[in-house]
Amino acid sequence: MTRKIHVAxxxxxxxxxxxxxxxxxxxxxxxxxxxxxxxxxxxAHYLTTIRPPSRKLTxxxxxxxxxxxxxxxxMKDYSRxxxxxxxxVTHYKGTPEASEAAFFLADSMFHxxxxxxxxxxxxxxxxxxxxxxxxxxxxxxxLELEMRRAAxxxxxxxxxxxxxxxxxxxxxxxxxxxxxxxxxxxxYVRGKYLFFxxxxxxxxxxxxxIGTTHQYYLQAVYFTGVCHIKQGRLNAAAAVYKQIIxxxxxxxxxxKNVTQRRVLQLVIIAAARLAYYxxxxxxxxxxxxxxxxxxxxxxxFDDALxxxxxxxxKAKRHKRAVKxxxxxxxxxxxxxxxDEARVLLGNLRIQTRDFAGAKAVFRKASRELxxxxxxxxxxxxxxxxxxxxxxxxxxxxxxxxxIKVRLPKLALRxxxxxxxxxxxxxxxxxxxxxxxxxxxxxxxxxxxxRKLTSGSQVASYPTLAVARARAADLxxxxxxxxxxxxxxLQQILTPNATVAxxxxxxxLQKERQRLERLIQQAPKSTDAYxxxxxxxxKLFEKVDSDALVQQMRIGQLEKMLKxxxxxxxxxxxxxxxxxxxxxxxxxxxxxxxxxxxxMIKMLRxxxxxxxxxVGIGDAVMRYEKQLRAQYKKVLxxxxxxxxxxxxxLSGSQRQKKAVLDLLLARMAKAQSNLDRxxxxxxxxxxxxxxxxxxxxxxxxxxxxxxxVQLAKVRPESKEVVGGVAMQNFKKVSEKVYQVLVKADVGVxxxxxxxxxxxxxxYEKRESTFMKAMELLKAKYREPRGVx
Amino acid sequence: MGAPxxxxxxxxxxxxxxxxxxxxxxxxxxxxRQMAERVSTLKELVSQTKIRLNLLKESVLGQTTAASExxxxxxxxMGSSFRLLAYRYLLDGKQLEAKSDxxxxxxxxxxxxIYAGPALDGVHILTVEYVYRGHGFGVFSYLxxxxxxxxxxxRFKVTVGTGTTVRVIPFERGSAFTPLKQRLSVKYEKKTxxxxxxxxxxxRVKAAGSKK
Numbered sequence: 001m002t003r004k005i006h007v008a009x010x011x012x013x014x015x016x017x018x019x020x021x022x023x024x025x026x027x028x029x030x031x032x033x034x035x036x037x038x039x040x041x042x043x044a045h046y047l048t049t050i051r052p053p054s055r056k057l058t059x060x061x062x063x064x065x066x067x068x069x070x071x072x073x074x075m076k077d078y079s080r081x082x083x084x085x086x087x088x089v090t091h092y093k094g095t096p097e098a099s100e101a102a103f104f105l106a107d108s109m110f111h112x113x114x115x116x117x118x119x120x121x122x123x124x125x126x127x128x129x130x131x132x133x134x135x136x137x138x139x140x141x142x143l144e145l146e147m148r149r150a151a152x153x154x155x156x157x158x159x160x161x162x163x164x165x166x167x168x169x170x171x172x173x174x175x176x177x178x179x180x181x182x183x184x185x186x187x188y189v190r191g192k193y194l195f196f197x198x199x200x201x202x203x204x205x206x207x208x209x210i211g212t213t214h215q216y217y218l219q220a221v222y223f224t225g226v227c228h229i230k231q232g233r234l235n236a237a238a239a240v241y242k243q244i245i246x247x248x249x250x251x252x253x254x255x256k257n258v259t260q261r262r263v264l265q266l267v268i269i270a271a272a273r274l275a276y277y278x279x280x281x282x283x284x285x286x287x288x289x290x291x292x293x294x295x296x297x298x299x300x301f302d303d304a305l306x307x308x309x310x311x312x313x314k315a316k317r318h319k320r321a322v323k324x325x326x327x328x329x330x331x332x333x334x335x336x337x338x339d340e341a342r343v344l345l346g347n348l349r350i351q352t353r354d355f356a357g358a359k360a361v362f363r364k365a366s367r368e369l370x371x372x373x374x375x376x377x378x379x380x381x382x383x384x385x386x387x388x389x390x391x392x393x394x395x396x397x398x399x400x401x402x403i404k405v406r407l408p409k410l411a412l413r414x415x416x417x418x419x420x421x422x423x424x425x426x427x428x429x430x431x432x433x434x435x436x437x438x439x440x441x442x443x444x445x446x447x448x449x450r451k452l453t454s455g456s457q458v459a460s461y462p463t464l465a466v467a468r469a470r471a472a473d474l475x476x477x478x479x480x481x482x483x484x485x486x487x488x489l490q491q492i493l494t495p496n497a498t499v500a501x502x503x504x505x506x507x508l509q510k511e512r513q514r515l516e517r518l519i520q521q522a523p524k525s526t527d528a529y530x531x532x533x534x535x536x537x538k539l540f541e542k543v544d545s546d547a548l549v550q551q552m553r554i555g556q557l558e559k560m561l562k563x564x565x566x567x568x569x570x571x572x573x574x575x576x577x578x579x580x581x582x583x584x585x586x587x588x589x590x591x592x593x594x595x596x597x598x599m600i601k602m603l604r605x606x607x608x609x610x611x612x613x614v615g616i617g618d619a620v621m622r623y624e625k626q627l628r629a630q631y632k633k634v635l636x637x638x639x640x641x642x643x644x645x646x647x648x649l650s651g652s653q654r655q656k657k658a659v660l661d662l663l664l665a666r667m668a669k670a671q672s673n674l675d676r677x678x679x680x681x682x683x684x685x686x687x688x689x690x691x692x693x694x695x696x697x698x699x700x701x702x703x704x705x706x707x708v709q710l711a712k713v714r715p716e717s718k719e720v721v722g723g724v725a726m727q728n729f730k731k732v733s734e735k736v737y738q739v740l741v742k743a744d745v746g747v748x749x750x751x752x753x754x755x756x757x758x759x760x761x762y763e764k765r766e767s768t769f770m771k772a773m774e775l776l777k778a779k780y781r782e783p784r785g786v787x
Numbered sequence: 788m789g790a791p792x793x794x795x796x797x798x799x800x801x802x803x804x805x806x807x808x809x810x811x812x813x814x815x816x817x818x819x820r821q822m823a824e825r826v827s828t829l830k831e832l833v834s835q836t837k838i839r840l841n842l843l844k845e846s847v848l849g850q851t852t853a854a855s856e857x858x859x860x861x862x863x864x865m866g867s868s869f870r871l872l873a874y875r876y877l878l879d880g881k882q883l884e885a886k887s888d889x890x891x892x893x894x895x896x897x898x899x900x901i902y903a904g905p906a907l908d909g910v911h912i913l914t915v916e917y918v919y920r921g922h923g924f925g926v927f928s929y930l931x932x933x934x935x936x937x938x939x940x941x942r943f944k945v946t947v948g949t950g951t952t953v954r955v956i957p958f959e960r961g962s963a964f965t966p967l968k969q970r971l972s973v974k975y976e977k978k979t980x981x982x983x984x985x986x987x988x989x990x991r992v993k994a995a996g997s998k999k
Binding site: 079430453556713 | 815816818819822823825826827828829830831832833834835836837838839840841842843844845847848849850851852853854856879880904907909910911912914925942946948957958971982983984989991
C-alpha cells in the first residue's frame with residue numbers, strides 16, 4: 001500500500017517538477033461574485049442529482065457483456081465465460097440477453113463438468129419454452145446429462161422415480177416439437193438415450209426416422225446396426241451396414257466432414273466384424289477387404305490392422321497375417337493390445353516356419369514381462385498398502401510414503417487404463433481443481449480487501465467518481481476564489497497592521513502562494529482527471545513491460561541451466577567436474593532462479609495492484625485533498641487575523657471589508673454544501689462497502705466450510721482410490737501372467753515345432769530311404785528269381 | 788466384439804482370498820461412486836463461490852471480465868534467394884509454435900496461422916526466430932550452403948474486450964547490391980478490432996451446442 005502511494009507521489013512529483021509555477025491570479029470583486037454564483041449553481045445542481053451508485057447496465061452494455069461472454073465461450077475459456085454470463089443471468093433476469101446467456105452459462109458449466117449446476121440452467125432455458133432460441137439444444141444437453149449419469153451409475157440410475165419422470169417429460173417435450181422443426185442433433189440424441197435405456201425398439205424407430213439428408217444420418221445408421229445386434233439379428237445388422245457401404249461405394253452418399261468420415265469407418269469396422277463372425281471363407285475375404293478400407297490416418301487404423309491379422313489367420317493366409325502384425329508394430333508400437341499382438345505374431349511365425357523370428361518374439365516378451373510379473377507377485381505377497389499404489393498412480397513424492405518397491409512402468413500403464421482407475425483419477429483431478437479454486441478464491445478475497453482498505457473505492461462507481469472529481473474541481477475553484485478574496489482583504493488590512501502583524505500577514509501570503517501553486521497543478525475538469533489517469537496508466541504499463549522482459553530473461557536462465565545439466569549427464573564420461581559439485585551448483589542456481597522468479601512475480605503483482613488503484617480517489621487525489629485542507633487552514637488564519645484588525649479600519653475600508661466578508665460567508669456556505677456532496681458520496685460508498693463486506697464475509701465462511709470438507713475428503717480419497725487401484729492391480733497382475741505364460745508356451749511351441757519338423761523330415765527321409773531300399777531289393781531279387 | 792479369444796492357458800487362482808474379491812471390489816466401486824458424487828458437488832459449490840467472488844471483484848475494482856482475443860499470423864514475404872528452414876514463436880518467453888523442416892517445406896510463401904486464442908490484457912512480447920538457407924541456381928548454387936538466423940522481438944498491448952491481430956512479416960529489404968546477410972528483416976503489423984459474433988439463420992450464435 002505504502003509502496004503504491006510512493007509510486008503515485010513520485011509520478012506526481014515528476015509532473016510537478018516539469019511545470020513552471022504559475023503567477024498568482026487576482027480577480028476583481030465583481031468577477032469573484034460572478035464566478036461564485038456559477039459555483040453555487042453547480043453545487044445546488046449536484047446536491048439534487050447525486051444518486052446512490054447503480055451497476056445496472058443499459059441494453060447496449062448488456063449486449064456488449066453478452067458478446068464478451070460468448071467470445072470467451074467460443075475461445076473455450078469456460079471459467080471466465082461463466083463469470084460474465086452469470087452476471088447477466090442473475091442480475092438481469094427477464095431480459096433477452098439473460099435468456100440467451102442462460103444457455104451459454106449452462107453449457108460452460110457442462111464443459112467444466114459441473115453437471116448439477118449446468119442441469120439447473122438448462123432446465124431454466126427449457127422452462128422458458130420453445131420461444132427460446134436454444135430450447136431444443138437445452139433439451140438435447142439435458143438428455144446427454146442423463147446419459148452421462150446412466151454411464152456413471154449403471155443400472156441404479158433408474159432408481160430415482162422423480163428423476164425418471166422428469167426425463168420422460170423431456171422426451172415428451174421433444175416429441176411435442178413438430179418433426180420438421182426438430183433439430184437434427186436433438187433427434188439423434190433422443191435415439192441414443194432410448195438405446196442406452198435399453199428401449200431398443202423405440203430407439204430403432206427414432207433412428208429409422210432419420211433420413212439421408214439428416215446431419216446425423218450416418219450415426220443413426222451405425223446405431224440401427226447396433227440395435228439389431230443387441231436384438232440378436234446379426235443378418236439384419238449386416239444388411240444395414242452393407243446398404244450404407246454400397247451407397248458410399250456407388251456414390252449415392254458422400255461423407256461431408258471428418259466426423260462423418262470417422263463414423264463411416266466405424267460402420268465399416270462393424271460390418272467387417274459381423275462378416276468375420278459369420279466365418280464362411282467368402283465372408284472372411286469380405287471382412288479383410290473392409291478392414292483394408294480403413295485409411296492410415298484413421299484413429300481406428302490400429303484396431304483394423306489387428307483384427308485384419310485375425311481375419312488372415314482364419315483364412316489361413318499366415319504370411320499375410322505376419323506382415324499385417326509387423327506393420328502394426330511399426331505403425332503404433334504403443335498400441336493398447338500390443339502384447340496380445342506380439343504373442344499372435346510369434347504363433348504366426350511358427351506357422352510360417354520362421355522359427356528364429358518366433359523365438360525372438362517370445363523370448364523378448366518373456367524377458368520383458370518376467371521381471372514385471374515377479375515384482376507384482378512380490379508386491380501382492382507383501383500385502384501392498386493401497387496408499388502406496390495411490391502415491392505411485394499420482395506420481396506424488398514417493399519418499400513421503402516410504403516406498404521401497406516401485407510398481408513397474410508397464411503395470412502402471414495398464415493400471416491407468418482400467419475403467420475404474422480412470423474414474424478414480426478423474427475424481428482426483430476434481431479434488432485438485434477444488435484445491436486450486438479455493439486458493440484462487442482466497443487470492444480474489446485478498447485483492448478485494450486490499451481495494452477496500454486502499455480508500456480509492458470511489459473509482460469503481462463511474463457516476464460517483466465523476467461527482468467526486470467534479471467536487472474536487474469545484475473545491476479548487478472555490479478555494480481560488482477564496483484566495484483572491486483573501487488577497488483583497490489583505491490589501492485592506494496591511495496598512496493598518498503592526499510590524500509583527502505585517503510579518504504574520506506576509507508569512508501567511510507566502511504559505512498561501514506556495515499552496516496555490518501546488519493546487520493549481522490539479523486537473524481543472526473531469527476529462528483532465530481522466531487524462532492524468534491515462535498518463536499514469538501508461539507509465540505503469542511501461543514499468544510492467546520492463547518487468548516482463550526481466551521475467552523472460554529469468555525464464556531463459558532456467559532453460560540454460562536445464563540444458564547445461566542435461567548436457568553434463570549426456571557427456572558424463574568425458575566430464576572432469578564431479579557429479580556432486582555439479583548438483584550442488586545447480587541446486588544453488590535453481591534456488592536463486594526460484595527466488596528471482598517469485599520476486600518478479602510479486603513485483604508484477606504490485607505493479608498491477610498499483611495500476612488498478614490509479615483513478616479518482618487515488619493516492620494523488622488524496623494528496624491534493626490534503627493540500628486543499630492546508631490551504632483552507634491558512635485562509636482561516638488570515639480571516640481570524642482580519643477580525644482582530646477590523647477595529648482599526650476606516651469607514652470606507654470597513655465598507656469594502658463588509659462586501660468581502662459577505663463573499664467569504666457565501667463561500668463558507670458553498671464549502672459546506674460541497675462538504676455535503678462529499679459526505680453523501682462517502683455515505684453511498686459506505687453502504688456499498690457494507691454490502692461488499694457482507695457478501696465477502698458470507699463467501700469466506702463458505703470457503704472455510706469447503707476447506708473442512710476437502711480436508712475430510714482427501715485422506716478418504718487416498719484410501720478409496722488406492723483400494724480401487726489395488727483391485728485392478730490384481731487384474732493387471734493376472735493379465736501380465738497370462739501374456740507371460742503365452743510367451744513361455746510360445747517358446748516351447750517353437751521348440752516343439754522345430755522338433756516336429758525335424759522328426760517329420762527324418763521320417764520322410766527314412767521312408768524315402770526305405771522305399772529306395774525296397775526298390776533295390778526288388779531289383780536285385782528279380783534276376784535271381786529269373787535264374 | 789473383437790478378435791477371437793486366445794487359446795493359451797489362463798492364470799491359476801494364485802491370489803489369496805480370491806473368493807471375496809468381487810465383493811470387496813464392488814464395495815470399493817460403490818465407495819468410489821459415492822465419493823465422486825460428493826467431490827463433484829463440492830467442486831460445483833466452490834466454483835459457484837469463485838464466480839460470485841469474481842463478480843464481487845469486478846464491482847469493487849470497477850473492471851469487467853471481458854474477452855481479449857489474439858491472433859498471430861506469419862506472412863512469409865522473403866524473396867527467392869532464401870528458403871525458410873525453421874521457425875520458432877515465443878509469447879512472453881513461452882513457446883507458441885516451432886517447426887524445423889530441413890527439406891524447406893516451411894518456406895511456403897503466404898500466410899500461416901501461428902496462434903489464435905485468448906490472451907490476457909496488458910503488454911506482451913512476441914519473439915520470433917527464423918533460420919533461412921540461401922538459394923540459387925547454376926553459378927549461385929553455392930548459396931545453398933549458407934545459413935542465416937534472425938531473431939526479433941515485438942512489444943504490443945492487448946486491450947480488454949478487443950481482438951488483436953499481429954502479422955509477422957519476414958521480408959527481404961534493400962536492393963540487389965545489399966549483402967545477403969543484411970537483406971533479411973522482419974516487420975510487424977498490428978490491428979485491433981472489436982469483438983463480434985456470427986449468428987446462424989435462427990439468430991443463434993454459431994458455436995452453440997457443438998457436440999462433444
